[in-house]
Each structure stands twice: as C-alpha cells, then as structure tokens.
Amino acid sequence: MSAAIDTGNTGFGDTGRAADSGRLAAKFETLRREGRGGLVTFVTAGDPDYATSLRIVQGLPGAGADVIEIGMPFTDPMADGPSIQAASLRALRAGMTLRGTLKLVTEFRQTDAETPIILMGYYNPIYSYGVERFLTDARAAGVDGLIVVDLPPEEDGELCLPALAAGINFIRLATPTTDDKRLPTVLANTSGFVYYVSITGITGAATATEEAITEAVGRLRRHTDLPVAVGFGITTPAAAASVARLADAAVVGSAIVNRITANLDETGLAAPGLVDDVLAFVRTLSEGVRAARG
Amino acid sequence: MQRLNTYRSGPDEHGHFGIFGGRFVAETLMPLILDVEGAYNAAKVDPAFKAELRHYLTHYVGRPSPLYHAERLTARFGGAKVYFKRDELNHTGAHKINNCMGQILLARRMGKRRIIAETGAGQHGVATATVCALFDLPCTIYMGETDIERQKPNVFRMKLLGAEVKAVKSGARTLKDAMNEALRDWVTNVEDTFYIIGTVAGPHPYPAMVRDFQSVIGEEVREQMMSAEGRLPDSLVACIGGGSNAMGLFYPFLDEPTVKMVAVEAAGHGIETGAHAASLTGGRPGVLHGNRTYLLQDEDGQILEGHSISAGLDYPGIGPEHSWLHDVGRVEYVSATDNEALDAFQMCSRMEGIIPALEPAHALAAVIKLAPTLPKDHLLVMNMCGRGDKDIFTVADALGVKI
Numbered sequence: 001m002s003a004a005i006d007t008g009n010t011g012f013g014d015t016g017r018a019a020d021s022g023r024l025a026a027k028f029e030t031l032r033r034e035g036r037g038g039l040v041t042f043v044t045a046g047d048p049d050y051a052t053s054l055r056i057v058q059g060l061p062g063a064g065a066d067v068i069e070i071g072m073p074f075t076d077p078m079a080d081g082p083s084i085q086a087a088s089l090r091a092l093r094a095g096m097t098l099r100g101t102l103k104l105v106t107e108f109r110q111t112d113a114e115t116p117i118i119l120m121g122y123y124n125p126i127y128s129y130g131v132e133r134f135l136t137d138a139r140a141a142g143v144d145g146l147i148v149v150d151l152p153p154e155e156d157g158e159l160c161l162p163a164l165a166a167g168i169n170f171i172r173l174a175t176p177t178t179d180d181k182r183l184p185t186v187l188a189n190t191s192g193f194v195y196y197v198s199i200t201g202i203t204g205a206a207t208a209t210e211e212a213i214t215e216a217v218g219r220l221r222r223h224t225d226l227p228v229a230v231g232f233g234i235t236t237p238a239a240a241a242s243v244a245r246l247a248d249a250a251v252v253g254s255a256i257v258n259r260i261t262a263n264l265d266e267t268g269l270a271a272p273g274l275v276d277d278v279l280a281f282v283r284t285l286s287e288g289v290r291a292a293r294g
Numbered sequence: 295m296q297r298l299n300t301y302r303s304g305p306d307e308h309g310h311f312g313i314f315g316g317r318f319v320a321e322t323l324m325p326l327i328l329d330v331e332g333a334y335n336a337a338k339v340d341p342a343f344k345a346e347l348r349h350y351l352t353h354y355v356g357r358p359s360p361l362y363h364a365e366r367l368t369a370r371f372g373g374a375k376v377y378f379k380r381d382e383l384n385h386t387g388a389h390k391i392n393n394c395m396g397q398i399l400l401a402r403r404m405g406k407r408r409i410i411a412e413t414g415a416g417q418h419g420v421a422t423a424t425v426c427a428l429f430d431l432p433c434t435i436y437m438g439e440t441d442i443e444r445q446k447p448n449v450f451r452m453k454l455l456g457a458e459v460k461a462v463k464s465g466a467r468t469l470k471d472a473m474n475e476a477l478r479d480w481v482t483n484v485e486d487t488f489y490i491i492g493t494v495a496g497p498h499p500y501p502a503m504v505r506d507f508q509s510v511i512g513e514e515v516r517e518q519m520m521s522a523e524g525r526l527p528d529s530l531v532a533c534i535g536g537g538s539n540a541m542g543l544f545y546p547f548l549d550e551p552t553v554k555m556v557a558v559e560a561a562g563h564g565i566e567t568g569a570h571a572a573s574l575t576g577g578r579p580g581v582l583h584g585n586r587t588y589l590l591q592d593e594d595g596q597i598l599e600g601h602s603i604s605a606g607l608d609y610p611g612i613g614p615e616h617s618w619l620h621d622v623g624r625v626e627y628v629s630a631t632d633n634e635a636l637d638a639f640q641m642c643s644r645m646e647g648i649i650p651a652l653e654p655a656h657a658l659a660a661v662i663k664l665a666p667t668l669p670k671d672h673l674l675v676m677n678m679c680g681r682g683d684k685d686i687f688t689v690a691d692a693l694g695v696k697i
Contacts, residue, residue: 075597076470076582078477079320085464097594123318124581128595150318150581154308175322177484182325200322201482 017191018167023116023144024192027066028227028248037244038066039289040229041282042120042253044087045070045104046096047260052270053091056260056278057108061115063279064286067229067249068108069147072101072121079149081204083254083261090268098125098134102141109142118171118192120147123159131159135166145169145192153185160189173197174220176212183223193227193248194220198234204254207233210242217247237288244289252285301548301624304615309498309585312621314614317497319584322481330488331499333404338506343399350395354428355385357392357510361518361675366645371665374529374672377522378648379515379543381679388651388680389511389539390421394490396507398425401488408483409433411490412476414441414469414535415606415653416448417680418492423457433457436475438467441605448684466599469535469609473583493536494613497584501613508542515675516546523673529554531664532677533657534627535571535607537616539679548624557616558660560602561629571600573612574620574627587614603632603692604652606680630659636692638662639682651680652688 031038041060046053060068073091077084105117119138126134126148138146146163153160153172160170169192177200178186187194196216198208208216213230220228230243231251243250259281263274304311317327337343351357360380368376381389394411401409409431413419419435426433435452439461442449452459465471480489494501494508512530519527530547532540534557547553562570570576573588580589582597590598590610602608619625630638638658643649650658657676665674682689690697 074595075465076474078474078583079322079481081478092596099594122581124589124591124597125595127581127586128591128593149320150584152317152319152321152324154317154324173321175320177322177325179325186321197322200484202478205482 016161017164020167020169020191021142021144023114024067024169026114027116028193031066031248036293037247037289038249039064039240039244039286040067040069040231040249040251041065041256041285042069042071042251043256043260044073044084044091045101046073046091046094047087047257048090048264048268048270049094050096050100050104052274054104054107055275057104058111059275059279060282061112063282064290065115065282067116067118069118069120069251069253070101070105072098072119072125074122074125077122079202081202081254083204083257086261087257098129102137105141105143116144117142118145118147119143121149123148123150126159131162135163135168139166139168143168145171147171147173147195149173153188156189164189164191171195176200176216180219187224190226193229194224195251196220196228196230196247197232198230199232201232203232205233207235207239210246213243214246237284240285241288241292244292250289256282298622301619301622302545304618305498305502309502311615311618313579314587314617315498315501315585317584318581318586319497320481322484326484327497329404334400334499334503337400337403343403347396347399351392351510355391355395356383358514358518359383361515361522364646367642370645371662373670374665374668374674375670376661376665377527377673377675378678379511379675381511381539381677382648382651382654382681386417386421386424387683388417388421389508389542389677390418390492391424392510392542393492393504393507393538394418394421394425397488397490397503398429398431401431401490402429404488406486406488407431408487409490410436410476410479410487411492412436412469412472413492414472414608415604415651416441416445416452416684417606417651419457419459420448420451420455422490422492423452423455426457427455434479435459436462436472436479438462438469438472440467441469441472444688445605445684446687468599468605470597470599477583493538494541494615495536495583495585495587495611501585501615504538505541505545505615508538509545511539511542511677512544512546515543519673519675526550526553527673527675528552529556529672529674531556531558531657531661531674532679533558533607533653534612534616535560535609535653536611537613539677541613541615543675543677544625555625556660556664557625557627558656559627559629560604560607560656561631562601562603564631565629569601570629571602571608571610572629573610574617575629577610579617582611585614587611587617588620603635603688604656606651606653607656628660630656634659636689639689648678649682650678651682652685654679
C-alpha cells in the first residue's frame with residue numbers, strides 16, 4: 001500500500017480550506033477548559049418520524065450531548081448493525097429525505113447556535129443531491145461536519161476536498177486496520193476531529209477493551225493534534241465514562257437508537273414518552289462522561 | 295459513437311473506467327482492498343499462478359467448454375448462424391466457477407483462512423462452496439431469504455458441499471441485501487477472511503479481477519470460432535445482471551471493430567412498470583457496494599429493489615465497466631422481460647435439448663428477436679452461461695404447473 005495517494009489536489013494547503021463555523025473547535029476548547037471528555041450522540045434523522053426526531057435533537061444539548069451526530073438515512077447502510085439499519089428504514093418509510101435532514105438541522109439551529117452538528121451517512125444520497133448544492137445547503141443549514149463512511153482518502157476528490165473548500169469539516173474514521181503507514185494518509189485531509197472506530201465491525205456490535213482503546217488513542221495522538229473521539233460498541237454510561245477518560249469524546253449511537261426502538265408501539269410509531277425516555281438515557285450517559293475525570 | 299484507440303486499457307490505477315468504478319468502501323476495508331490489489335497484480339503475471347489456474351480449469355472445471363452450432367434454432371430463426379458458448383457444461387453448471395477458482399487460488403496465496411460470498415440465484419454460492427470444499431476452507435454464503443425460497447436446490451447443494459448458508463432478512467431479501475451482509479461480515483472479520491465477489495462489481499480491483507478470470511470465455515470463443523469458421527464472430531450476445539459472463543465473453547473482442555456486442559438486461563414485468571432490474575435502461579449513475587455505476591434509485595438517491603424472475607439478474611446495479619462501455623457506445627444494452635425469457639427457456643429446451651438457466655434465457659430472448667433480422671452468413675455467439683436445473687421450480691410455478 002502507498003502513503004502517497006493522489007487525492008486530486010496534491011498541493012493542498014490553506015488555499016483549499018475555507019474557514020469553518022468554528023463551533024467544533026469552540027466545543028473542544030470548552031471541554032479542555034472543563035477538563036472532561038465530551039459526549040457525541042447519534043440519532044438517525046426522521047426516526048421514527050420527522051416531528052419526534054426534531055424534538056429529540058432539540059432536547060439533546062439540554063440532556064448533556066456535546067456534539068450531535070445525525071444519521072442521513074440510506075437504504076443500504078453497509079457499515080451499520082441491525083439497530084441503525086432499522087432506524088434508517090423507519091425514517092425512510094416515514095418519508096425522510098436528505099432535503100428533510102437539512103431542514104431538521106435548519107430548524108434545530110433556530111434555537112441552538114452553538115452545539116456542533118455532524119451529518120453521518122453514505123455517499124449516494126449526497127451524490128444524487130449534487131455535491132456543490134449539498135455543501136451550500138448544508139452550510140446554510142448550520143452543519144459543521146460530515147462523516148461519510150464509504151469515502152476513504154482514495155476518493156477525497158469526491159466530497160472531502162470540496163467540503164473543506166466550502167468550510168465544512170470532513171471527519172475521517174480511523175480503524176484498527178489503519179496501521180502507522182496508512183495513518184498519515186487518513187489524517188491528511190481530516191478536520192474537526194478524528195473518529196476512532198474502536199472495533200473492526202459494524203455499529204452496535206462488539207466492544208473494544210480499555211487497553212486497546214488506550215493504545216489506539218495514544219497512537220493517534222502521536223500522529224495528530226486533532227481531538228480524538230472514540231465510537232462503536234459504547235452502550236452504557238460506564239463505558240462512555242471509561243472512553244471519555246481516555247479520549248476527547250465518546251460516541252454513542254446504537255444504544256440511543258435502541259431506546260427509540262423500545263418506545264415504538266406495535267405499528268412502529270412513536271409511543272407517548274419516547275422523547276423523554278431517550279433524553280433520560282442521554283442524561284445518564286452525560287452524567288457518566290462528566291463524572292469520568294472527577 | 296466515441297472512437298477510442300483501445301477499449302481494453304481500463305481501469306486506471308484508481309480503479310476507474312471513465313467516471314465509473316473506484317473504491318467506495320469503509321476505511322476498515324481499505325488496507326485489505328489494497329492488499330488484494332497488490333496480491334492480484336503479482337499473481338496475474340506469475341507463471342506459477344497461471345499454470346495452477348489453468349490446471350484446475352482444465353481438469354476440475356472441464357474447460358474449454360464447447361462452442362456449439364445450434365442448428366435447429368438457427369433454421370427456425372432463418373437468419374444468423376447461432377452458436378452457443380456452452381459454459382453451462384462447466385462443473386457446477388455455470389460460468390461462475392471460472393472466477394471462483396481464480397479468487398480462491400489468490401486467497402490461498404494471501405494465506406486467508408476463511409471465505410465469504412454473496413449469492414442471488416445460488417450459482418455463485420454453489421461455485422464458491424465447491425472450491426472451498428476442494429481446498430478445505432470454511433465458507434459462509436450470504437443469500438437473501440426471498441432467493442433461498444426460490445432457489446431451494448442450490449441452497450441444499452451449498453449445504454451438501456459443507457458451506458454455511460446465512461439467510462439475509464434485510465431489505466427485499468435478495469442479492470443486494472446479501473451483498474450488504476457479506477460486506478458487514480468482511481468488515482468484522484477483515485483479518486482472516488477473503489470475500490469472493492461473484493460479479494464484475496464491488497470496489498477496485500474486483501471488477502477488473504473478475505473480468506480477467508471470466509475472460510477465458512471470450513478467449514476460447516475466439517480460438518474455437520477461428521477453427522470452426524476461419525474468422526471472428528460478427529456478434530456476441532450475453533445476459534447481464536452484474537455482468538460477469540458478458541464481460542468475460544466481450545472483453546477479448548472489445549478492440550475488434552467488426553464484432554458487435556449486445557448485452558441483455560432483465561426487464562422483469564416491463565421497464566414501464568418499474569418492476570425490472572435494468573440498471574442501464576432504467577437507472578442513473580450512483581455509488582453502491584464500492585463502486586460508481588448505473589443504479590436503480592429514487593430521486594433522493596435511495597436504492598430501489600430490482601425485480602426479475604431470474605434471481606441471478608435481480609440486482610439494482612451493474613458492473614462499472616459495463617456502465618462505461620454503455621456510455622462510450624461500444625456495447626449495445628437491450629432488455630428482455632420475464633415472459634420473453636420464459637418463452638425462450640421453453641423453446642431452447644424443446645428445440646435444442648438444452649434447459650437453459652433463466653439468466654441466459656434472457657440472452658436467448660434477444661437472440662430470438664435479433665437473429666431473424668441478420669443475414670445467414672452472420673456468426674452470432676450467445677453465452678449459455680448456466681443450466682436451468684435450478685430454475686425448474688420457478689418456471690413450473692410461472693407456468694402454473696405443480697411438480
């Protein structure tokens with residue numbers, strides 16, 4: 001394998017990068033000041049329906065989420081486990097689209113100007129929407145960063161470089177298979193933070209050991225000054241706390257989505273109390289994270 | 295039509311055929327994909343690898359497969375002289391094993407200890423289970439629940455061969471979903487597992503690698519036609535789901551300007567009904583399963599389910615090289631409906647004593663239309679890429695017959 005990968009923009013420097021919203025940097029600065037790790041929470045946009053989903057997202061900062069990661073639903077989420085696959089399909093069945101996801105972010109921003117929003121998903125809906133148009137609309141909606149699972153550095157010309165030029169962070173996933181030789185390639189055009197996928201596998205599956213995470217975070221820190229968030233397989237407040245001790249933030253996804261699933265009625269619609277239950281769970285995660293370095 | 299000096303130079307080093315192809319996979323898989331590419335590049339120029347593959351193709355698969363002049367059908371059509379490339383006579387009953395043999399030898403070279411694969415009609419699953427039995431490697435096959443139901447004989451064959459068949463319950467429970475699930479397995483077991491992709495799709499280097507392993511079909515046709523007729527064929531016809539049998543037949547002839555090529559997509563209930571699997575005729579470019587290619591998708595970029603009576607063609611995408619050959623105009627892409635394929639299936643059984651798989655029955659449906667319009671000295675080769683034993687239940691059901 002080669003570290004010198006042609007990204008279509010080899011002389012990449014400051015000229016190719018527009019100033020971003022500053023929300024992510026400000027958040028990680030606050031976390032540093034507070035001496036704690038952050039909590040990144042994931043929910044799928046429009047799950048189980050637009051209105052419920054918006055209420056969840058609007059409630060997340062108050063429940064202690066430091067960064068909100070919102071899934072862009074896709075029919076074929078190849079890196080996701082059963083929970084998030086089902087969430088995607090629920091949202092799509094309820095009529096969610098990429099346009100709807102951007103609308104949800106726009107509505108959220110009307111009452112929250114500070115909490116960073118990261119959109120996570122797969123490339124095809126963005127490609128179909130049109131990359132330039134998507135970036136313009138996402139920036140206008142108040143999106144701070146993108147995580148696109150099926151765009152490795154080898155395809156940086158597709159979305160990563162245009163996103164950086166449009167002032168939207170492109171957050172790359174580093175994984176246990178990303179060795180020291182490849183890591184510089186993965187980090188080259190990463191911005192905002194680095195998302196370390198702590199296991200080889202899909203979301204909501206296995207859990208990495210604390211020892212493995214410690215070693216991986218240490219390795220990443222030797223290669224980058226960017227904040228490091230760790231995700232995949234973090235399902236409990238205790239696990240979130242343990243990761244928040246070792247990294248700059250812990251990402252919890254499937255476990256939150258499972259709270260949504262647990263609050264659906266027999267027809268698959270939101271039961272009364274869904275939003276409160278999900279936010280109560282996020283509060284326990286947040287308390288875990290906040291107590292972690294206490 | 296755009297004229298190029300060669301149609302055989304792709305893909306470029308990034309795996310692109312024009313705008314198509316590429317490596318759209320999760321980071322977890324990238325190092326492995328690069329390893330597979332490196333190992334394949336080394337193997338394909340290694341005489342020992344080529345000799346080993348040749349040995350198994352000859353003595354185990356039974357190659358070369360015959361090139362057979364279909365006399366009765368030729369007489370009936372009253373036009374082109376129709377030949378069948380008899381890849382349904384390969385061990386396991388389809389062209390799929392050409393590729394599986396190549397990939398498993400590569401997996402062994404790479405020291406991989408476990409094999410996974412996706413399957414639609416079950417032909418690729420059977421071929422994969424077969425080579426895994428031959429080389430004593432554990433094997434897990436992902437297959438949609440819908441396909442398990444309509445391809446029961448192949449499911450049992452895979453189990454007899456020692457494979458574990460995992461039913462995929464997501465989506466429409468067909469080939470697309472089986473491929474998603476196989477990718478999820480791969481991303482989880484990346485260290486020891488080799489993924490034998492069954493068609494000319496997926497991330498680079500798979501589209502090129504599978505094409506190369508299948509090109510034995512076209513290479514044999516060239517030699518066999520030279521010896522039978524003293525010249526190249528005038529046209530080549532093949533069915534296309536992902537498109538591996540078509541690429542294998544076409545590729546060696548792409549730079550022969552006199553050779554016309556027709557690929558036949560599955561039109562299901564008819565393109566106008568929306569219930570079809572014709573990505574080129576009814577789709578537009580998008581990104582799925584590691585590559586950019588024509589896909590059936592809605593306005594939001596959500597992938598639509600394909601439909602075909604043939605489980606092997608029931609896929610909403612197509613190999614990226616086909617998308618490119620379509621756009622540059624080198625290959626003509628047409629379609630045939632479920633009913634046309636059923637008619638061709640029966641005609642071939644009665645008139646040639648060959649029960650074709652429902653997949654090449656689509657190719658034959660196009661030949662039925664095309665051959666009568668062509669002169670008698672026109673040499674047409676259709677790839678009979680699989681046999682129809684696996685389909686008799688589906689066909690009986692469609693014809694209202696109880697077995």
